[in-house]
Amino acid sequence: GIQVEQSPPDLILQEGANSTLRCNFSDSVNNLQWFHQNPWGQLINLFYIPSGTKQNGRLSATTVATERYSLLYISSSQTTDSGVYFCAVVSGNTPLVFGKGTRLSVIA
Amino acid sequence: DAGITQSPRHKVTETGTPVTLRCHQTENHRYMYWYRQDPGHGLRLIHYSYGVKDTDKGEVSDGYSVSRSKTEDFLLTLESATSSQTSVYFCAISLTGGNTIYFGEGSWLTVV
Numbered sequence: 001g002i003q004v005e006q007s008p009p010d011l012i013l014q015e016g017a018n019s020t021l022r023c024n025f026s027d028s029v030n031n032l033q034w035f036h037q038n039p040w041g042q043l044i045n046l047f048y049i050p051s052g053t054k055q056n057g058r059l060s061a062t063t064v065a066t067e068r069y070s071l072l073y074i075s076s077s078q079t080t081d082s083g084v085y086f087c088a089v090v091s092g093n094t095p096l097v098f099g100k101g102t103r104l105s106v107i108a
Numbered sequence: 109d110a111g112i113t114q115s116p117r118h119k120v121t122e123t124g125t126p127v128t129l130r131c132h133q134t135e136n137h138r139y140m141y142w143y144r145q146d147p148g149h150g151l152r153l154i155h156y157s158y159g160v161k162d163t164d165k166g167e168v169s170d171g172y173s174v175s176r177s178k179t180e181d182f183l184l185t186l187e188s189a190t191s192s193q194t195s196v197y198f199c200a201i202s203l204t205g206g207n208t209i210y211f212g213e214g215s216w217l218t219v220v
Contacts (some may be wrong), residue, residue: 043198095141
């Protein structure tokens, strides 16, 4: 099945810094989503982005489907951005497959 | 927020006992999923359903069964719980297989 790899696995930032999280996938996809899991365990949809670029406030995402990667940008990070960021993909008829996540800690 | 309710939210049970987790949705979405989350593994698919009485296995289906007798409810059953099934279980829904997927708040299960 499709493989999803996220990098880096862990990231520590000073408040106000910018960051880029990467998601590589091993096959063509027809769905790609980014999620944020907060410290209370909630999984929150950030983007549905099988291709192209989207922005939502301080967050933006770009997926280059032909090169099999997606990037999540976080600008002017805040402590509330802490948590785990997951990339997940659908390839063909298989349900969503998750990467192992990037754990982000933003320090005041 | 998507209308997804998981119950129970927390449960401690003994090895060998049966356990059923319930997922209830109010969105009339066709697809429903059960994932488990464990440290170092991310989220892994257990079973999913693409319609009433239509289900299929996921990556880690051994030891689990599911049932979907109506659109709004998807049940996950551990026939005889084992300590390796201690985990956080998430239900999710989507309108179609390729659409945005929404998660419930999770059910914490401890098997002692």
